[in-house]
Amino acid sequence: MKEITRTPIVILNFKTYLESTGEKALKLAKISEEVANETGVNIAVVPQYTDLLRISNEVKIPVLAQHVDAVDAGGHTGSILLESVKMVGATGTLLNHSEHRMKLANIQKMVKRVADQEMVSVICTNNIETSVAAATLQPNFVAIEPPELIGSGIPVSQAEPEVVEGTVDAIHKINTKIGVLCGAGISTADDMQAALDLGSDGVLLASGIILAEDPKKALYNLVSKI
Amino acid sequence: MKEITRTPIVILNFKTYLESTGEKALKLAKISEEVANETGVNIAVVPQYTDLLRISNEVKIPVLAQHVDAVDAGGHTGSILLESVKMVGATGTLLNHSEHRMKLANIQKMVKRVADQEMVSVICTNNIETSVAAATLQPNFVAIEPPELIGSGIPVSQAEPEVVEGTVDAIHKINTKIGVLCGAGISTADDMQAALDLGSDGVLLASGIILAEDPKKALYNLVSKI
Amino acid sequence: MKEITRTPIVILNFKTYLESTGEKALKLAKISEEVANETGVNIAVVPQYTDLLRISNEVKIPVLAQHVDAVDAGGHTGSILLESVKMVGATGTLLNHSEHRMKLANIQKMVKRVADQEMVSVICTNNIETSVAAATLQPNFVAIEPPELIGSGIPVSQAEPEVVEGTVDAIHKINTKIGVLCGAGISTADDMQAALDLGSDGVLLASGIILAEDPKKALYNLVSKI
Amino acid sequence: MKEITRTPIVILNFKTYLESTGEKALKLAKISEEVANETGVNIAVVPQYTDLLRISNEVKIPVLAQHVDAVDAGGHTGSILLESVKMVGATGTLLNHSEHRMKLANIQKMVKRVADQEMVSVICTNNIETSVAAATLQPNFVAIEPPELIGSGIPVSQAEPEVVEGTVDAIHKINTKIGVLCGAGISTADDMQAALDLGSDGVLLASGIILAEDPKKALYNLVSKI
Numbered sequence: 016m017k018e019i020t021r022t023p024i025v026i027l028n029f030k031t032y033l034e035s036t037g038e039k040a041l042k043l044a045k046i047s048e049e050v051a052n053e054t055g056v057n058i059a060v061v062p063q064y065t066d067l068l069r070i071s072n073e074v075k076i077p078v079l080a081q082h083v084d085a086v087d088a089g090g091h092t093g094s095i096l097l098e099s100v101k102m103v104g105a106t107g108t109l110l111n112h113s114e115h116r117m118k119l120a121n122i123q124k125m126v127k128r129v130a131d132q133e134m135v136s137v138i139c140t141n142n143i144e145t146s147v148a149a150a151t152l153q154p155n156f157v158a159i160e161p162p163e164l165i166g167s168g169i170p171v172s173q174a175e176p177e178v179v180e181g182t183v184d185a186i187h188k189i190n191t192k193i194g195v196l197c198g199a200g201i202s203t204a205d206d207m208q209a210a211l212d213l214g215s216d217g218v219l220l221a222s223g224i225i226l227a228e229d230p231k232k233a234l235y236n237l238v239s240k241i
Numbered sequence: 242m243k244e245i246t247r248t249p250i251v252i253l254n255f256k257t258y259l260e261s262t263g264e265k266a267l268k269l270a271k272i273s274e275e276v277a278n279e280t281g282v283n284i285a286v287v288p289q290y291t292d293l294l295r296i297s298n299e300v301k302i303p304v305l306a307q308h309v310d311a312v313d314a315g316g317h318t319g320s321i322l323l324e325s326v327k328m329v330g331a332t333g334t335l336l337n338h339s340e341h342r343m344k345l346a347n348i349q350k351m352v353k354r355v356a357d358q359e360m361v362s363v364i365c366t367n368n369i370e371t372s373v374a375a376a377t378l379q380p381n382f383v384a385i386e387p388p389e390l391i392g393s394g395i396p397v398s399q400a401e402p403e404v405v406e407g408t409v410d411a412i413h414k415i416n417t418k419i420g421v422l423c424g425a426g427i428s429t430a431d432d433m434q435a436a437l438d439l440g441s442d443g444v445l446l447a448s449g450i451i452l453a454e455d456p457k458k459a460l461y462n463l464v465s466k467i
Numbered sequence: 468m469k470e471i472t473r474t475p476i477v478i479l480n481f482k483t484y485l486e487s488t489g490e491k492a493l494k495l496a497k498i499s500e501e502v503a504n505e506t507g508v509n510i511a512v513v514p515q516y517t518d519l520l521r522i523s524n525e526v527k528i529p530v531l532a533q534h535v536d537a538v539d540a541g542g543h544t545g546s547i548l549l550e551s552v553k554m555v556g557a558t559g560t561l562l563n564h565s566e567h568r569m570k571l572a573n574i575q576k577m578v579k580r581v582a583d584q585e586m587v588s589v590i591c592t593n594n595i596e597t598s599v600a601a602a603t604l605q606p607n608f609v610a611i612e613p614p615e616l617i618g619s620g621i622p623v624s625q626a627e628p629e630v631v632e633g634t635v636d637a638i639h640k641i642n643t644k645i646g647v648l649c650g651a652g653i654s655t656a657d658d659m660q661a662a663l664d665l666g667s668d669g670v671l672l673a674s675g676i677i678l679a680e681d682p683k684k685a686l687y688n689l690v691s692k693i
Numbered sequence: 694m695k696e697i698t699r700t701p702i703v704i705l706n707f708k709t710y711l712e713s714t715g716e717k718a719l720k721l722a723k724i725s726e727e728v729a730n731e732t733g734v735n736i737a738v739v740p741q742y743t744d745l746l747r748i749s750n751e752v753k754i755p756v757l758a759q760h761v762d763a764v765d766a767g768g769h770t771g772s773i774l775l776e777s778v779k780m781v782g783a784t785g786t787l788l789n790h791s792e793h794r795m796k797l798a799n800i801q802k803m804v805k806r807v808a809d810q811e812m813v814s815v816i817c818t819n820n821i822e823t824s825v826a827a828a829t830l831q832p833n834f835v836a837i838e839p840p841e842l843i844g845s846g847i848p849v850s851q852a853e854p855e856v857v858e859g860t861v862d863a864i865h866k867i868n869t870k871i872g873v874l875c876g877a878g879i880s881t882a883d884d885m886q887a888a889l890d891l892g893s894d895g896v897l898l899a900s901g902i903i904l905a906e907d908p909k910k911a912l913y914n915l916v917s918k919i
Binding site for chain 1: 254256257258259262263264287289290291292293294295307308312314315316317318319320321322324325326328329335338339340341392447448
């Protein structure tokens, strides 16, 4: 928990790419660990549920789940139970990712359940307004990703710096302990630097690294100016 | 694939009970393997996604996923990718469980995707009409569970024998190779026997075994008259 | 009910375009009635819920709802109750439109509820397999719309004639009384003619007429070769 | 808009009861208008979409929609378009009702869209935390309904007075212009009085009036101590 909230942080979302599933997920997690060790930057990985166990057994960097469903233990065939991801080593989870939006009541329920399990919550949001609403629920992090920039290659820190700054300001008025992450279009050292300069505590990213020709090089590059 | 379609079959759904998560899931899978080995009855287990890897590594009985989402590899954070469960050893999956109903178009897409991966599909249904519709999609199994009997302790084979018989008849008119399972309220040897006598190829069950005081004894009892 | 099942039929889906909402919806319904009266072709309109009352009061052609939710009367705030659309004059409803896909169990429930209310059901589907599954539920119509052609301007009757023919054949093996409609990319008299030549009983269309510069002329043109 | 925000207000949700659909919806709306006129209390009605037109034509009290979908005009067959309910006379809408929970991003989008249309938004919530998050989105009203009390006959103002007071305090810290409504288990004059004494601006209720033997008498009784 302590480690996962050390900032600046790079959170690497494996999504459901074949390039980051199974053996390739493990390899990518090991690369992330190497870069974290060599650079001292806090890097967390977010593999699929099926890969959580092996990755958390084999690397020492923080491992998060991509989502958990708003259910308690019981008869919920097919759902993602928070306790199930914790038991295989996840120390936190994304919530409300743009590819898996959640109902307000469910986000609130799960931020609380995650905290009760002494795990870390990262709520993804799409603009300043939803970031503020999310922050009132007291997660550990809010990751803002303007949907028009996701996968665009255009970094939010460059295209909409005022959104990042506005989000940081608004969230810190609610609780200065909530970390703010930038999450769309980030892939280079300059993007990363700009994100931090705007007051954020790190980045949430995926395809810029996962689908890079040389993920390790791309990840090194990303954190090279921190 | 051959093994998983040998009938009669008992498919044990672990749902999201804490009694069948993590270490307890592994223990339950080993118990299932023991009973399968000692009795010669085909028993398959259906743990949560996070437990698939360890269980499929440690037991030799068939291991299924509880659900897969109707997505292809790509940007689908939080979704269950078919390939991800296959890579950790699942040889099949439930689809459309009553606790995770799917859209018709998605069931069709995934039955096809599952077959393309040479895995086994079990579509859960709620009555004769939906069983027939499901059977036209050519899955390996259809598991009928009248919703009013789920968790009731009243076996479908006793409460609504005409539903089981009607389903078997209607499905076999479409394709005699599709297995038909009974799936609600089953827990005793008599329930199991009645299910087979009505023409079904096995049972899909959960709480009757998972939450039993002595799951191993309950499972032995279940298959004792086959 | 008799009128609505007279074929060939043109079913005009108003979707949620502003061009077919409120006063403009009423105008479009009147145009449809005029063309129906002058050409003798059976034309049905499918306005939004809020416009059903006025349109069914002011035109004599069949009026359908775009969707109904799988609920019975009771505490379901915000849902579309079948009885509510019947009371304002709808004599049938689309189900499972590509923009509002439904769960298999819900389609089955609602086809039955619609028939019990002596109304007409039109299940939308995306390929031969789902069309066959839908047909086993015994709706009045199945409307096949290959998703890749929706809004493309390329008529399914031209791009994938084998899909239309295959669907007609497969559905008629189940029940020859189920009407088959073509529903993607249709806008001209030739598209309409081709659809009928392939064995279908009519078309389901939207933007080709709704967004036409002169909807009345477009509708006349559409039915001019029947 | 001015009228609808006059407090204390009673918002009567017709849900999808047959007792409040079609002709019976109109009758209930007229009863509500009579009681409003005779007592001077602001009463708003929330009928189903299909009944909005006739009711808003025939009564002068505020008429709201039960829900609107998070879509813009376009190809969204079966969805509830905000503009469609406005064109038939709705001057506001409920959002996120417990029977129709919405995703956070969609609530935010629609509160903004509703305001842009100069209509009134009422976000329903389930506890203090979600009420605060909802309030940051700047709706006109937040209606808190602890789910365990809905339909219980036990008024929230009596069972959990601290929840109502806590919600009022927390919301007013964000914006004193946001009205706070109580919404679970309210049916008598004492419940109503207690709700106002705890600082709320009115109530949102349904079955206590809709399903009463004599709805007019029940409604009179409800507002008799204001």
